[in-house]
Amino acid sequence: MREIKTLSRAEEVDILVAEALKKATASLDLGETKWVVLAVGGYGRQELAPFSDIDLAVIHAGLQQEDVKNLVQKLFYPLWDAKLSLGHTVKSLKESVAFGREDFHWLTSSLDARFLGGDPKFFDAFTKCMVDVAGRKNGRLFLKDLITSSRERWQGFGYAGRQREPELKEAHGGLRDIHAVRWGARVIGRGFETSVTGLEGAVELGLISPEDAIKLVKAEAFLWRLRCFLHESAGRRLDRLTFRFQEAVAEKFFPEKEDALILLGRLLYKSTRDVTRITSSFFGHAGARFLKKSAVSRRGENRLEAPREQLTFDSLLGILRQGRWGLPKLEHLGYEGDLEFLIPGWRNITGLASADANHLHPVDTHSFYTVVEMVDIAEEKGASADISMASEIYKEIVHPDWLLLAALLHDIGKGQTGPHNSTGANLAAGILNSGGIEQHAGETISFLIKHHLTLSHIATRRDLNDDRIIDGLASLVGDGDRLRMLFLLTIADARATGPNVWNTWKSSLVQELFLKTLARLDGKISPDNSLQVNFQEKHFDLLGGDEEVEIMFWAEKGDMGEIAIVAPDRPGLFNRIAGVLSLNHLNVLASKIYTTDDERALEVFKVAAVFEPLISRKTIDHIRKDLNNSLSGHMALSYRMDKLSHRYKKNSEGTPLLTRVVIENGASDDYTIVEIHAMDEIGLLYKITNALFELNLDIHMAKISTFGNEAIDVFYVSDLKGRKITSEEDLGEIEKNILFALSD
Amino acid sequence: MKKIEAIIKPFKLEDVKNALNQIDIKGLTVSEVRGFGRQKGHKEIYRGAEYEVDFISKVKVEIMVLDEAVDEVISTIQEAAFTGEIGDGKIFILPAEGAIRIRTGERDKDAL
Numbered sequence: 001m002r003e004i005k006t007l008s009r010a011e012e013v014d015i016l017v018a019e020a021l022k023k024a025t026a027s028l029d030l031g032e033t034k035w036v037v038l039a040v041g042g043y044g045r046q047e048l049a050p051f052s053d054i055d056l057a058v059i060h061a062g063l064q065q066e067d068v069k070n071l072v073q074k075l076f077y078p079l080w081d082a083k084l085s086l087g088h089t090v091k092s093l094k095e096s097v098a099f100g101r102e103d104f105h106w107l108t109s110s111l112d113a114r115f116l117g118g119d120p121k122f123f124d125a126f127t128k129c130m131v132d133v134a135g136r137k138n139g140r141l142f143l144k145d146l147i148t149s150s151r152e153r154w155q156g157f158g159y160a161g162r163q164r165e166p167e168l169k170e171a172h173g174g175l176r177d178i179h180a181v182r183w184g185a186r187v188i189g190r191g192f193e194t195s196v197t198g199l200e201g202a203v204e205l206g207l208i209s210p211e212d213a214i215k216l217v218k219a220e221a222f223l224w225r226l227r228c229f230l231h232e233s234a235g236r237r238l239d240r241l242t243f244r245f246q247e248a249v250a251e252k253f254f255p256e257k258e259d260a261l262i263l264l265g266r267l268l269y270k271s272t273r274d275v276t277r278i279t280s281s282f283f284g285h286a287g288a289r290f291l292k293k294s295a296v297s298r299r300g301e302n303r304l305e306a307p308r309e310q311l312t313f314d315s316l317l318g319i320l321r322q323g324r325w326g327l328p329k330l331e332h333l334g335y336e337g338d339l340e341f342l343i344p345g346w347r348n349i350t351g352l353a354s355a356d357a358n359h360l361h362p363v364d365t366h367s368f369y370t371v372v373e374m375v376d377i378a379e380e381k382g383a384s385a386d387i388s389m390a391s392e393i394y395k396e397i398v399h400p401d402w403l404l405l406a407a408l409l410h411d412i413g414k415g416q417t418g419p420h421n422s423t424g425a426n427l428a429a430g431i432l433n434s435g436g437i438e439q440h441a442g443e444t445i446s447f448l449i450k451h452h453l454t455l456s457h458i459a460t461r462r463d464l465n466d467d468r469i470i471d472g473l474a475s476l477v478g479d480g481d482r483l484r485m486l487f488l489l490t491i492a493d494a495r496a497t498g499p500n501v502w503n504t505w506k507s508s509l510v511q512e513l514f515l516k517t518l519a520r521l522d523g524k525i526s527p528d529n530s531l532q533v534n535f536q537e538k539h540f541d542l543l544g545g546d547e548e549v550e551i552m553f554w555a556e557k558g559d560m561g562e563i564a565i566v567a568p569d570r571p572g573l574f575n576r577i578a579g580v581l582s583l584n585h586l587n588v589l590a591s592k593i594y595t596t597d598d599e600r601a602l603e604v605f606k607v608a609a610v611f612e613p614l615i616s617r618k619t620i621d622h623i624r625k626d627l628n629n630s631l632s633g634h635m636a637l638s639y640r641m642d643k644l645s646h647r648y649k650k651n652s653e654g655t656p657l658l659t660r661v662v663i664e665n666g667a668s669d670d671y672t673i674v675e676i677h678a679m680d681e682i683g684l685l686y687k688i689t690n691a692l693f694e695l696n697l698d699i700h701m702a703k704i705s706t707f708g709n710e711a712i713d714v715f716y717v718s719d720l721k722g723r724k725i726t727s728e729e730d731l732g733e734i735e736k737n738i739l740f741a742l743s744d
Numbered sequence: 745m746k747k748i749e750a751i752i753k754p755f756k757l758e759d760v761k762n763a764l765n766q767i768d769i770k771g772l773t774v775s776e777v778r779g780f781g782r783q784k785g786h787k788e789i790y791r792g793a794e795y796e797v798d799f800i801s802k803v804k805v806e807i808m809v810l811d812e813a814v815d816e817v818i819s820t821i822q823e824a825a826f827t828g829e830i831g832d833g834k835i836f837i838l839p840a841e842g843a844i845r846i847r848t849g850e851r852d853k854d855a856l
Contacts, residue, residue, distance in 0.1 A: 463755050465829050505776040505801045509754060512797075 010046040013054055014039075014116065016082055017075075021117040024074035028067065035060035036118035036126060037075065040089070044112035045179075049228045051237035057089040057113065059096055059126050085237075093126060100133040104145045107134055108183050131187075139187040140290055146184050147283050150177070160272035161331070162365040164353050168227050169239040173272030175227065177279040178220045181208070188286060207285045212278045219271035226268070229253070241268075243357060262352060262415060265362060269351025273335045311338040313405070313435050320404040323375025330368045343431050345412060352415045360498040363414045369496035370407040370489075377488060386507045390491055393484050402441050403485050405432070406448040407492055413449075425450035440658050444482065448489055451476070455490045459509040464516060473513070474520040475712050478677055479662075483521060487514045535594060539564045539604050543596060549628055553620045560589070560608045561615045563623070567631065569601035571720065574699045575689035577603060579637045580626045582683045583644060584619055585610040591702045610682075638690070641683045659742045661735045665724060671700055671716035672725040674734060678742055680711040688713060691741035695734060696720050745840040745852060746814050750805045751777065752825040752833040757803045763824035764807070767816055770856070773806040782830060802833060808843055808856055 021037060041055040042048060056079075058072060072090055079086050089106075091099065100107040110130045115123045134142045153170055160166040160173035169175050185202035199216065202208045208216070226249065230238055233248040241249065250260035257263060309315065311333060319326040319333070333339045339346040349363035359366060376382060378400065380391040397403055409431070413424025425446045432442035454476070462469045477483045490510055494502035542550050542564050550566040563581070567573055574593065581588055586607040594602040609615050629635040664673040676688055685704060692699060692715065701716040718724060725731060752760055757774065764772060778799035809817050818835055825833055845855040 461755050461758070463753070463827060465827070465831075503776070504799075505778055508778070508797055508799070509801045 009048040009050065010039075010043060013043065013048065013084065016079060016084070017056070017116055020075050020078045023078070024071060025117075027074065028070055033060070033063050033067075034093075034119050034122040034125075035063055035071070036120075036123045037116045038110075038123070038126075039114040039116050040109045041087075041112060044109070044114040046114070047224065049224075049237075050231040051085070051234075052231075053085050053087050053237075055087040055089075055109070056116075057091070057110075059091055059093055059122075061093045061122065063092075093129060096126070097129050097133055100130055101136075104149055107142070108146075108179070111183055111186065112179075134183075134187045138290070142187045143184055143286055143290055146180055146187075147287060150180050150279070150283070159276060161269055161276055161351070162361050164359050164361050165240055165242045166268065166272060167240045168223055168230070171272075172279070173276040175220065175223050177275050178216055178223075181216065181279055181282050184282065184286060188290060202282065205289075207282055207289070208278065212274075212281075215274045216278050219274045222267060222271045223275075226253075243353065246353060262348075265351040265353050266347075269362065269364075273331075277332075277335065311342045313342065313432075313437055316342060316408075317401050317404060320371050320408060321375065321401075323372050323379070327368055327372060330371070331365075334364055334368075342435060343409070343412070345427055345431070348415050349411060354414065356497075358498045358501050361496075363411050366496055367408050367411055370410060370492045371404055373492035373495045374404060374407045374488065377492060384504075384507075386491065386504075386511060389511070390488055394488060396481075397484055397488070398481050399441065399444075402445050403448070403488060405437075405441075406445045406452070406485065406489055409445065410449050410452045410489065410493060421450050421453055443658050444485070447482065448485055451486055452489050452493055455486055455510050455513060456494065456506070459513040460506065464509070464512055470513075470516050470520050473517045477517070477521070478660075478712065480518055480521045483514065483518055535592060535602075535604065539594075539602060542566045543600065543602060549624065549631065551620060551624050551627070553615065555615060560606065562604060562606055563620075564602065564604045565627070566600055566602050567627070569595050569599045571696060571698065572690075572693040573601055573631075574603065574702070575686055575693045576630045576637060577605070577627065578689050579641055579683070579686040580623055580630055581605065581607060582686055583626060583637075583640055584623050586615070586619070586623075588685050588704050590704050593700055593702065595700075637686075641686055645681070645683050659739055661738050663731050663734060665726065668716060670722075670724070671718055672731075674715045674717055674738075676711075676713045676715075676738060676742075678711055678713075684711055684742070685713065687741045688715075688738055691737040692717060692734070695730075695737060697725070697734070698722070745843065745856075746809055746811060747838040747840045748807045748809060748814065748817055748821070749836040749838065750807075750821045750825065750833065751779070751781075751802050751835075752805065752821070753827065753831065754801060754803045756825045756827075756833075757805070759824040760805060760821055763820045764817070767820050769807060769809070769813075769817065771807070775804045775806075777802050777804045781834065800831065808840060810853060810856065 017037070017039075036059050038044065038057040038059060039046075039055070040057045042052050043054050043056070048054065056076075058068070058075070060068060063071075068090060072088070076086065076088055096106075096110065100110060107130065110126075111134060113123075113127065113130070136142070153176065154172040157167045157171040157174070160168065160171040163171065167174060181202065182198035185200075185207065186198040188201070188205065188207070199208065199213045203210050203213050226241070227239060229249045229252045230241055230245055233245045233252070238245070246264070247261060250264040253267075254260035254263050316333075319329050322329075330339075334346065334350060340350075346364070349367065352363040353359075354363055354366065361369060377387060377390045378394045380388060394400065394403075409424065409428045411420060411424060412427050412431070413420035413422070416423050428449050429442055429446040432445060433439070437445075454473075458464075458469060458473060464470070474483075477486060487510070491502065491507070494506070538552075538554070542552050543566055545566065548568060550564075552564045553561055554564075555561045563586075565577055567577075578588060586605075587610050588605050588607055590606040592604050594604075596602070607615070609619075626635060630637055659679070660677040662675040662677075664675065674692070678684060678688075685702075689699060689702075696719060697717040698720055699715050699717055703714040704711065725734065750760070754776075761772070778801050780799055805821070807817060814837060818837070821835055842852050843855040844851050
């Protein structure tokens with residue numbers, strides 16, 4: 001499975017070395033003495049990427065100092081002149097053996113030594129000596145050093161599968177891991193005779209399954225090719241696949257494929273994960289078999305191979321709650337496909353390199369880290385002030401599990417078309433629903449995903465002293481619990497992204513926004529936004545008209561306008577008007593009501609046309625006619641509304657929202673405030689106000705706001721005598737009647 | 745030549761940048777900074793626990809301009825960054841000795 005390119009480069013160098021060696025020995029009289037020129041390290045394995053170093057070694061026995069010097073000079077100088085990036089070692093056999101006992105790097109490097117010139121018999125002797133060094137105490141010492149040095153290497157270079165810019169050679173999951181398995185397998189399995197791959201011995205001993213051996217060979221071929229492509233693209237030695245070259249390398253792998261980058265990411269993930277798992281499991285098995293228990297930490301590697309149960313959200317949450325400790329298990333679940341089974345689409349973000357350069361990790365790993373950060377917040381890890389405040393806030397969250405799921409799923413929409421937050425919110429809603437998560441939880445999580453960037457955007461791009469901004473956010477979020485969750489998700493997400501994303505600068509802005517909005521929500525003043533109706537002189541002028549029902553319309557910019565209606569005040573007036581407006585395809589955005597002493601009502605509506613670009617005079621005439629008919633009992637409004645709703649396609653985009661009714665008696669001295677969160681639909685206002693009318697409630701003010709597919713309608717109501725509604729029973733009836741009116 | 749440093753509210757950055765573009769300012773440097781002026785830091789109180797906010801997040805815009813452009817740049821920034829609330833920020837004008845474009849070695853006026 002070797003790459004052709006490899007052989008040719010190593011062969012090219014072989015030819016250069018052979019020529020230089022021929023010239024060098026021709027001018028020297030070395031006689032029949034024992035010496036050998038070796039290719040060691042990657043060159044020994046014939047693995048030369050375009051810009052790899054070339055490591056040569058001269059080993060001798062009983063050669064004069066002067067002769068050694070001459071040989072080395074005559075051999076190496078021409079090679080240096082040929083601009084080879086050459087590393088060299090000169091040792092006597094005795095030195096080599098002694099050094100091999102101390103220096104693990106030299107020992108492994110000599111195990112890969114390849115004969116280039118000199119005395120072949122001496123080469124055999126050298127190999128036997130080094131194999132004996134490696135095989136001391138049946139290879140136990142070697143294995144121990146191998147495991148220790150690998151762990152140190154992983155500490156320094158990290159896990160390739162977790163890196164957005166993976167280190168292909170030295171990281172856990174990289175090429176060096178495969179070398180390590182080969183070395184270990186050869187030493188323990190005494191597999192030098194079958195040194196073709198070095199893996200047969202390990203398979204025979206049962207340290208690696210035959211399938212895994214094949215996977216390892218495949219991963220090696222892929223990583224090797226990738227490294228060569230990277231060198232070519234970069235024009236220099238580079239073993240970290242930096243973002244800059246990812247596209248160029250992907251293009252080489254998958255020419256003319258649009259999603260080359262995603263395909264490469266997936267392949268890279270699969271390969272590095274395979275290598276990581278197989279290496280760890282090899283070390284685990286070999287350690288358990290050949291080393292005393294104390295020498296190898298048994299944590300992790302073996303436990304993962306416990307018999308698997310089907311993953312559910314319940315069992316997943318058990319792992320999410322463990323935070324940092326659960327990370328290896330999460331990665332394992334992702335690798336084994338369990339996450340894809342529970343969360344269809346997980347595969348699409350697996351190994352996906354985020355286009356945003358601030359990201360350290362591919363999307364799936366970033367999602368895991370967001371969960372980890374969330375648990376860190378919960379446990380107050382990290383000394384900064386914003387964390388101690390965040391962890392206080394975490395304690396007040398009613399359903400921390402929802403937050404953990406939101407953290408895990410917040411980027412599930414990445415790699416798809418469209419904005420990833422709304423796409424992700426829709427995907428998550430479906431996933432959670434089919435995973436048996438209850439509807440209210442699913443909706444909240446989906447909401448959090450949809451808005452996981454909102455706080456941070458508003459905080460850095462909007463005037464936080466502008467009440468309308470705060471009001472807008474307060475209406476959007478709706479309650480303090482959701483706002484707290486959104487705040488925590490914002491922090492965890494940013495902290496999981498990279499070191500420069502979450503800093504005190506940003507944290508203090510987001511915190512200010514959070515606290516201001518929370519104060520607004522806790523104060524529970526009605527949501528307010530720029531689409532507010534303000535009574536003006538022109539509205540009141542209408543009261544001076546002669547008709548029983550007066551209608552005036554003022555066009556505003558776009559398809560919006562204001563309609564003012566004066567009519568005799570009577571119960572049910574508001575819902576009739578709302579119905580008539582809907583029948584005429586007008587969407588009510590806001591409204592205000594004023595009642596005169598002579599029992600007439602002035603109702604002002606801010607409306608937008610649903611179909612037409614503009615609201616025409618004809619529409620206004622229709623409204624006048626319909627309203628007169630309705631008020632005089634000539635029009636079956638409910639019937640027509642029902643017929644109308646069939647004409648509109650149900651708003652199927654986005655997550656289905658659960659209807660919520662919040663009744664507040666403390667915020668206003670004179671009125672009971674009824675707040676309804678519901679899926680926006682045609683005739684919604686009519687249905688709600690009709691439900692209020694049936695209970696003899698008088699509507700004094702209404703604020704209607706729409707955010708995407710969610711409508712938040714607030715009504716200031718009293719009974720017909722102008723008193724607040726206080727009895728628990730009556731309040732219960734209000735809620736029930738509204739929920740009933742809005743149920744399908 | 746002068747160096748102009750403007751400390752502004754973060755959300756005003758876009759407006760200031762656009763306004764400066766309009767008057768043909770070709771380059772500026774932006775940094776996220778924290779500090780306090782008259783708009784002192786404050787204490788955030790959350791459920792009884794106090795969280796000191798000593799410094800307020802602002803954006804610093806730095807521009808090098810020729811003497812004759814100073815007034816226009818200042819009034820442009822002032823207009824674009826104005827909200828009328830406390831904490832709108834400040835503009836500082838500093839004398840500058842010179843400028844060099846690294847790639848070409850051009851100096852002063854040519855380097856701006």
